[in-house]
Amino acid sequence: MRQIKACLFDLDGVIVDTAKYHYIAWKELASNLGFEFTEEDNERLKGVSRMTSLNILLEIGGITLSDEEKHRLAEKKNENYRTFILKMQPDEILDGAKEFLQELKAKGIKIALGSASKNAMTILERLELTELFEAIIDGTKVTEAKPNPEVFLKGAEALNVDPSECVVFEDAEAGVEAALAGNMKCVGIGSPVVLGKANLVIDGLHQMTYEKLMELN
Incomplete structure (x- = not known):
């Protein structure tokens, strides 16, 4: 069995x-279009790209638009979203995440980001985490959305490690499927019911240690 070299x-x-x-x-956009967008509806947007999210939103509202209009709305939503993330502070990092990243770095494990977000760099800069990542693969560098493994395979390639030497940390079912499709181990963060295909499911990175990672070997 291959040794874990990257996360x-x-x-x-x-x-x-x-x-x-x-x-x-998204809720504001739906409201402007004249319909209600609930937290339950929002669950369907987890881990999917901006345009796919918009298509789901329009389907919920029973609205059909031209591609040109869709792109305009997606851009409008992103502008709204960016006003929030540009005010983000390092205290918004989830419990235990920075500590686990620092522990991995100290142990010589390579670290990459694999996110569909096109705003990933902005967020990492606001959180002051950029220097902990050796590679950042975001929505600007991939064409296929999860569950396609492209984002993680590009991450492994950028770190110069074999996919089988990688462990992916994901909170969405599509992300877990992407990791497994890429021949990687996966730690799910969230509900075991939703993320049951992952090799391990935890509540958050505060429950993760280097020792626990090595048990996945």
């Missing part, structure tokens, strides 16, 4: 909770 992290729901900001921005 790849999703961003939203794993290192930071930007879901609330996404939800407010």
